[in-house]
Amino acid sequence: MLCICAWKDSSKSTFGTRLMFDTRRTLLLMALMVAPCNALADSAGYSALVARLGSATPTGAGIGVVQVESPLATDSTAYSPDVSQSEFTGKAVTRMNTPYAISSHATYVASYLYGANTSMAKGVSTVWAYNVSNWLTDNLKINAGVTLPAVQPNSSVRVHNNSWLASYGMGREVYDREAVRRMDYIMYRDGVLAVNGENNGSGSIRYPMMGDCFNGLSVGRLDLQHSAGxxxxxxxxxxxxxxxxxxxxxxxxxxxxxxxxxxxxLFQQAQLAGAPTAGLSAMATEQVVKAALLAGATRDASWSNNAPQSGAQRGITAKPLDSLRGAGALNIDMSHQIISAAKENGNAISGNAVRSGAVGFGSFTMSAAQHLYWRFRVTRPTPTLSFVITWPRVVATNLASYTLANFDLRVRRGIRDATTLLSIEGDAGSASFGGGNVLSQSTVDNIEIVHMKDLQQGEYVVEITRMDSGSTAAQLSAAWQVDPIGFDTEGDVDGSGKIDSGDVSLVLLNLGTDDPASDVDLNGLVDSADVAMIILNMN
Incomplete structure (x- = not known):
């Protein structure tokens, strides 16, 4: 990773840039050259995507990309990828700043971003490359008062890549804040998603530019050798x-x-005619893409957002992300499934909410104190349920202030057709789920995640509550994935994989109780109606 430190010379009216070479970059490039590129795609879910979709696999065709690069320490003009390589045949890469020279770092970044042989987005054919030294001043317009950042070089641009780090330094944090604020303004105004690299090295220092963005994504490594905090x-x-x-x-x-x-x-998928995202604004689409990436991420057994697993606070967290893994590891196949599913925006009354499927998303606005609900009926023990919400900060046009809404995300058990909701927080929830969290309530993050493990049969109701008192409606996006094993015919009470006499026997044993596994019709009581439903679905 290249690190750029920018500073203001008090004797001049313009900003300059000072480049610092991170010696780890040499090792980093050497390691990259021996890494099989297809292995990287495989570990991001790309092989599964291709296996599922075949020739219909999206390639990023029609999506424009901006690549901002820190120039080499030895040459302040070296920010351009080497477009003569076969990776970039047929790619229109516009170098926006002159003069320019070739950068090996920019070339490798470009290979993973839009290369024909290395990238999963091999169909991206229009790219605009910038020298960060120029981009900060000419496009982001740092220290330009109320002058707004420049618009994208083309209306097709949806992805903005920042594989660099920067800070204006101690005592000049006001410029770091301004830079991040302006980047968030661009994302909200133009409907682009900025992806921003964290520093390399476990325990290494974090830099505010551009990882501190609210509306984009800061990115770490699968091996966890990155800055975090x-x-x-x-x-x-x-x-x-x-x-x-x-x-x-x-x-x-x-x-x-x-x-x-x-x-x-995902942007290509979202723009298809008749797609579930049709009709959304560019800003709302960008936030749905972000939500799908977060919800689709793989959360393995090591993933935790710090919810206690016993006691009165069991399942409750104010830290929505894993401290090292964030929302989890990129899984493009699952994220694509999510954004391709039906759009469901919840319901203000829990009992009126339709039952959602294993994957899906929503894009909607919420006012102060408003509640929205989604229902998930799992008919057998289910490994996981994950639900994610994210929302943008809205930077004022004077760039001096911003608004950020606050939401809580909670899951409860539903009975009587979800007209009655039962808390599963604390130890009482152990009968319903084996681990994870059921309440995410950060007061500072603009992401909340519920990740439940080992769910028992029954109905689970997701609730979003707007907690702040803002006077205007706030835009937010939701996305989810539930292990599909939970979506089967109702009545497999004993979890055998079959609906048979064993299920009838178990329900008869629990008649008159409120056993959630035996309460097939979810009316709050195990009775003859549950027996009748099992017999109806038998075999």
Whole structure:
């Protein structure tokens, strides 16, 4: 990863840049050259996507990409990928700043972002490359007062890659905040998703630019050798968790464009005629893509968002992300399934909410104190249920202030057709789920995640509550994945995989109780109606 430090010379009216070479970059590039590129795609779910879709697999075709690069320490003009390589045959790469020279770092980043042989977004054919030294001043317009950032070079641009780090330094944090604020303004205004690399090295220092963004994604590595932690006290809204996602790559310079390439595939899917995302604004689509990437991420047994697993606080967390893994590891196949599913925006009355399927998303607005509900009926023990919400911060046009809504995300058991909701927080929830969390209630992050493990049969109701008192409706996106094993014919009470006399016997044994596994019709009581439903679905 290249690190750029920018500073203001008080004797001049313009900003300059000072480049610092990170010696780890040499090792990083050497490691990249021996890493099989198809292995990186495989570990991001790409092989599964191709196996499922075949020739219909999206390639990022029609999606424009911006690549901002820190120039080499030895040549302040060396920011351009080497477009003469076969990776870039047929690619229109516009170098936006002159003069320019070839950068090996930029070339490798480009390979993972849109290369014909290495990237999953091999169909991306229009790219605009910038020297970060120029981009900060000419496009982001740092220290330009109320002058707004420049618009994208083309309306097709949806992905913005930042495989670099920067800070204006101690005592000049105001410029770091301004840079991040302006990047968030761009994402909200233009409907682009910025992917931003974390620093390399476990325990290494975090840099605010551009990983501190609210509306984009900060990216770490699968091997967890990256900076992690919370945004600093000098940032806008300190204490937000970073990174938000991890991905394959021998350094964050390359895991970052892998996430960018995945985003390009999802943007292409979102723009298809008749897609569930049809009719959404560019900003709302960008947030749905972000939500799908987060919800689709793989959360293995090591993933935890710090919810206690026993006691009165069991299942409750104020830290929505894993401290190292963020939302989890990039899985483009699952994210694609999510964004391709039906759009379901919940219901203000729990009992009126339709039962949702194993994957899906929503895009909607919520006012202060409003509640929305989704229902999930699992008919047998189910390994996982994950539900994610994310929302943007809205930067004012004077760039001096911003608004950020606050939401809580909770899951409860539903009975009597979800007209009655039962808390499963604390030890009482152990009869319903084996681990994870059922309440995510950060007061600073603009992401909340519920990740439940080992769910018992029954109905689970997801509730989003807007907690702040803002006077305007706030845009947010939801996305989810539930292990499909839970969606089967109702009546397999004993979990044998068959509906048979064993299920009838178990229900008869529990007649008159409120045993959730035997209460097939979810009316709150095990009775003859449950027996009748099993017999109806038998065999």
């Amino acid at each position: 919370v945004t600093a006290s000098a940032s806008d809204t300190p204490g937000r968790m970073k990174p938000e996602i991890i991905a394959p790559g021998s350094g964050t310079s390359y895991s970052t464009p892998t996430v960018g390439a995945a985003a390009a595939l």
